[in-house]
Amino acid sequence: MKAGSHLEKVLEKRLFAVTGELGPPKGNDLSVIKRKADLLKGYVDAVNVTDNQTAIVRMSSIATSSLLIQMGLEPVMQMTTRDRNRIAMQSDIFGATALGIKNMLCLTGDHHTFGNQVDAKNVHDLDSIQLIDCVRTMRDQGKLLGGEEKIEGEIKLFIGAAENPFGDPFEFRAIRLGKKVTAGVNFIQTQCIYDMNRFKEWMKMVRDRGLHEKVHILAGVTPLKSGGMARYMAKNVSGIIIPDEIIDRIVKAKKPAEEGIQLCVEQIQELKEIEGVHGVHIMAIEWEQMVSRITEMAGLLPRPKLE
Amino acid sequence: MIKAEQKPMEEMLKYLDPYNKVLLSGCGACVTVCHAGGEKEVGLLASALRMARQKIGKKLEVLEATPTRQCEPEFALELAETVEKVEAVVSIACGVGVQTLVRHFPKTPIYPGVNTTFLGETVAQGLWEERCQACGNCVLEKTGGICPIARCAKQLLNGPCGGSSKGKCEIKREADCAWQLIYDRLKALNQLYQMEQIIPAKRWGVESRDSGLRRIVREDLNL
Amino acid sequence: MERGVNMPTFDPKIIAFCCDQSGYPAADMAGSLKLTLPENVEIVRVPCAGRIETIYLLKALEMGADGVLIFACYEENCQFLRGNLRAKGRLSYAHRMLEKIGLEKERLEICHLATNSGVRWAEVLQRKSEQLRKLGPNPGKI
Numbered sequence: 001m002k003a004g005s006h007l008e009k010v011l012e013k014r015l016f017a018v019t020g021e022l023g024p025p026k027g028n029d030l031s032v033i034k035r036k037a038d039l040l041k042g043y044v045d046a047v048n049v050t051d052n053q054t055a056i057v058r059m060s061s062i063a064t065s066s067l068l069i070q071m072g073l074e075p076v077m078q079m080t081t082r083d084r085n086r087i088a089m090q091s092d093i094f095g096a097t098a099l100g101i102k103n104m105l106c107l108t109g110d111h112h113t114f115g116n117q118v119d120a121k122n123v124h125d126l127d128s129i130q131l132i133d134c135v136r137t138m139r140d141q142g143k144l145l146g147g148e149e150k151i152e153g154e155i156k157l158f159i160g161a162a163e164n165p166f167g168d169p170f171e172f173r174a175i176r177l178g179k180k181v182t183a184g185v186n187f188i189q190t191q192c193i194y195d196m197n198r199f200k201e202w203m204k205m206v207r208d209r210g211l212h213e214k215v216h217i218l219a220g221v222t223p224l225k226s227g228g229m230a231r232y233m234a235k236n237v238s239g240i241i242i243p244d245e246i247i248d249r250i251v252k253a254k255k256p257a258e259e260g261i262q263l264c265v266e267q268i269q270e271l272k273e274i275e276g277v278h279g280v281h282i283m284a285i286e287w288e289q290m291v292s293r294i295t296e297m298a299g300l301l302p303r304p305k306l307e
Numbered sequence: 308m309i310k311a312e313q314k315p316m317e318e319m320l321k322y323l324d325p326y327n328k329v330l331l332s333g334c335g336a337c338v339t340v341c342h343a344g345g346e347k348e349v350g351l352l353a354s355a356l357r358m359a360r361q362k363i364g365k366k367l368e369v370l371e372a373t374p375t376r377q378c379e380p381e382f383a384l385e386l387a388e389t390v391e392k393v394e395a396v397v398s399i400a401c402g403v404g405v406q407t408l409v410r411h412f413p414k415t416p417i418y419p420g421v422n423t424t425f426l427g428e429t430v431a432q433g434l435w436e437e438r439c440q441a442c443g444n445c446v447l448e449k450t451g452g453i454c455p456i457a458r459c460a461k462q463l464l465n466g467p468c469g470g471s472s473k474g475k476c477e478i479k480r481e482a483d484c485a486w487q488l489i490y491d492r493l494k495a496l497n498q499l500y501q502m503e504q505i506i507p508a509k510r511w512g513v514e515s516r517d518s519g520l521r522r523i524v525r526e527d528l529n530l
Numbered sequence: 531m532e533r534g535v536n537m538p539t540f541d542p543k544i545i546a547f548c549c550d551q552s553g554y555p556a557a558d559m560a561g562s563l564k565l566t567l568p569e570n571v572e573i574v575r576v577p578c579a580g581r582i583e584t585i586y587l588l589k590a591l592e593m594g595a596d597g598v599l600i601f602a603c604y605e606e607n608c609q610f611l612r613g614n615l616r617a618k619g620r621l622s623y624a625h626r627m628l629e630k631i632g633l634e635k636e637r638l639e640i641c642h643l644a645t646n647s648g649v650r651w652a653e654v655l656q657r658k659s660e661q662l663r664k665l666g667p668n669p670g671k672i
Contacts, residue, residue, distance in 0.1 A: 358670025
């Protein structure tokens with residue numbers, strides 16, 4: 001056990017894991033967190049807490065993650081390398097683990113020009129792979145990155161990262177996952193999947209390298225609310241591929257939202273059958289109330305209770 | 308070379324407001340190449356400034372000069388006699404040129420007439436792109452000669468990120484994804500194994516930009 | 531000062547750059563046809579419009595012209611292949627400078643014509659003179 005988190009235990013026991021996602025408030029309104037947390041509690045094994053996603057200023061991931069623990073949920077604290085240098089990141093890791101956070105997702109982060117502080121200085125002292133290596137060093141060697149000083153205490157973190165099977169160059173994506181594995185990642189969550197064929201191709205490349213035995217892969221899904229949402233995402237979000245058949249299906253449906261949920265459930269059921277997929281990561285952006293339905297319809301309930 | 312672009316006219320006219328006789332000094336090197344501060348541009352800007360001031364009834368005398376390289380003492384000092392005759396100097400050389408003049412002419416205000424923008428390559432006539440950020444420890448041998456510090460928006464050393472799509476960077480559709488370029492190049496050179504190595508964290512504070520004022524000393528050249 | 535009241539009408543000073551392959555023969559033709567031309571036009575003969583440097587356009591205005599016309603060949607017809615296109619690009623650059631210092635773009639213009647366009651040449655000059663009369667003298671001339 002790397003950290004002994006609930007998510008880790010579920011994955012180590014080869015139980016199909018379910019994670020959700022929560023975006024902190026654009027301020028310090030705790031009721032927002034409470035509302036979203038209540039919609040997810042009991043339906044997922046752990047909740048990703050985003051870190052200033054799309055470079056829009058929100059309550060910090062570390063603070064929000066700590067609050068979730070108090071509310072009885074297990075957080076996966078996301079940390080991007082965009083806003084913090086290695087001093088701040090390692091310092092936050094000291095704090096996070098002291099507050100009881102046991103899962104961490106290491107990301108590069110969306111470019112700051114996407115957000116609401118475009119005049120900011122871009123940090124990117126480290127990239128995501130170097131961050132994974134840094135956390136692993138802190139955990140397994142008890143030392144700071146590149147340092148000789150011993151850390152006072154123990155850093156126990158279950159290390160995660162993201163990977164995008166739909167980015168380019170496609171042939172390199174499995175190799176890049178390999179680099180993250182070498183750096184020490186324990187689990188990864190993928191970008192949301194609509195193009196099932198491409199995902200299966202990627203999984204095959206991953207399996208050919210034996211990576212599925214070295215890292216837990218959680219497949220990402222996002223339910224589509226409307227045809228407009230599908231079209232928007234396909235056109236404007238880099239690294240997301242939505243096949244025309246799927247867009248058509250949602251556009252032509254009598255009740256697009258219902259169809260989107262149904263599609264999501266079907267996707268989960270198909271993903272469960274793929275060798276090497278150990279769980280699913282449900283990103284119901286601003287639609288958290290649907291997580292309970294999706295998990296129920298996909299036969300993922302009840303979530304395991306482990307000691 | 309260093310690339311620059313002329314500053315907005317309003318900015319220049321604003322700081323020139325108190326003066327009636329100035330020297331406009333260009334440079335025969337980098338800013339000539341990017342058509343921002345060479346001899347031609349000195350002539351054009353001088354003419355424009357004179358007419359702009361004439362228009363508001365406040366005559367401005369503009370002397371013109373284009374030293375070979377404004378950042379070198381021997382060429383900067385050639386301007387000494389002319390600088391004596393003026394109240395201020397507008398330099399359309401890069402920021403280095405401005406500061407060289409400041410050091411040699413401590414009594415004369417020196418103003419920047421261009422914004423120094425980046426170190427870049429002439430891709431085609433009239434098109435220049437950033438290529439180098441003078442990070443101090445070149446990684447080009449690991450990336451097939453293509454710089455991820457200057458050309459990757461996130462300065463990744465182990466890219467690409469998930470936003471690379473069809474060879475383009477997600478933040479600027481006109482920009483090529485540097486890591487796609489690196490991948491294609493290493494593939495063509497049969498060196499893809501380079502991309503499987505993890506490049507460790509850069510030492511920004513020691514060998515690079517964040518180490519404070521950088522300098523090079525060559526004792527053997529100190530005559 | 532009110533316009534049109536006790537104000538002597540001024541004859542705008544126009545510099546006409548005429549290239550040997552179009553503008554100059556057209557000017558010649560206008561001459562032989564004894565066409566009426568505006569007062570105060572100065573012709574500058576060039577072998578090709580591409581010979582015109584951007585600085586000539588600005589200097590012309592600085593040194594007293596109220597307007598400048600470039601007479602060049604039609605786009606596909608330049609004897610030196612792209613001289614007229616170079617002139618066009620330089621004119622465009624000069625326009626951007628004028629915009630920055632608040633001088634009217636109408637003071638610099640390019641007109642494409644052929645050797646036998648004597649009548650057109652004269653008409654363009656008349657039209658420009660009228661236009662400049664309305665605009666007023668160049669406030670930037672030293």
